[in-house]
Amino acid sequence: MTSPGELRRRTLETVSRPSYSISRSDMVLLNDNANLFGTNPAVAEVADRFDFTRLWAYPSENSDSLRSRIASEFGVSTEEVIVGNGSDELLDMASKCFLDPGDKFCSPSPTFGMYRFYARVNLATIREKLLRPDYSLDSAEILSERAKLTAVCQPNNPTANLFGRDEVVRILNESCGAVVLDEAYSDFSGSNMLKDAMSAPCTMDIRTFSKAYGLAGLRAGFAIARKEMVDELRRVRTPFGLNSFTEAVAARALDHKNWVKDVVSRMKVERSYLDGRMKALGFLTRPSECNFLIAKCPVKGPDLVASLRTKGVAVRDCSMFPMMEDFIRVSIGPRPMMDRFLAEVEPLVQGVGR
Secondary structure (H helix, E strand, C coil): CCCHHHHHHHHHHHCCCCCCCCCHHHCEECCCCCCCCCCCCHHHHHHHHCCHHHCCCCCCCCCHHHHHHHHHHHCCCHHHEEEECHHHHHHHHHHHHHCCCCCEEEEEECCCHHHHHHHHHCCCEEEEEECCCCCCCCHHHHHCCCCCEEEEECCCCCCCCCCCHHHHHHHHHHCCCEEEEECCCHHHHCCCCHHHHHHCCCEEEEEECCCCCCCHHHCCEEEECCHHHHHHHHCCCCCCCCCHHHHHHHHHHCCCHHHHHHHHHHHHHHHHHHHHHHHHCCCEECCCCCCEEEEECCCCHHHHHHHHHHCCEECEECCCCCCCCCEEEEECCCHHHHHHHHHHHHHHHCCCCC
16 A cells, blocks of 8 residues: 555655756746736835835734735625635645545546645545546536545636536535635636635635736735635634735735736737637647637647747646647737747747648
């Protein structure tokens, strides 16, 4: 029987980062799905008035001011909000809270790889259910596992599509365990399933400041759920999860709705531009509801990704996902970034037909 220590070692190996021949600071990073259109103006505004001489003091234990601001923004009570060091910490909390060793964790596949990571760290039994060939969700397949914890990403990363609302609602309402509804990319799609999540028996709706809000470097995320679920999550949450500056900036960022709308609008223009240019080069792109495109390459995907890295452009190799052999994922940014990617990729695929 595999020991817990061996399982954890294997888990860490599965998410090890490849080394780059060019330093990360010099790379065009089209692989992380961060907001490439700039930093939220809230950062400079808060920095101008923030009392950095008070950094000797601990922040508030539960980030009360940010929780209050989020509650006001989303029309819920403060007791129905919990924050984390990025949405990753909230996924970690959910796994610690709702999974004991051997318990079933279920998610669609392909999907965000960190769901599996945290479930494996907590020694859960992983049950992943393949999406249909068109990347749609089969709720009956998910529910058949009767998992203690289920995760659904809406819209889904890396497939970039929105799942059918009825299929997602069925999972929220009929799961026999807890459900993580990850709406990290909802600002790009216009989707919002918070009401559905709050109506369900045991669902946490996770959001992040790392995508449309342009604060990936500050690491702030939050979840909204019924009070009884938030109370359970707090049992496994470490105190002082967010630093004082991050908390202040995240709260202020919620005031910059027009900036976020502008970012989303610009992203859609560049996404359409890149989609057309990639198709002309022989890529088979998929419709996207997110701030990235996925495309099947006219050449071997892993080789293309490796070649681009040597030229200072990082994109995501999706070949490790089922149903995505030779697919790449390209984050959408301003036109100069898109043109740099196209300039580097064109000679690598030129003259290759399907």
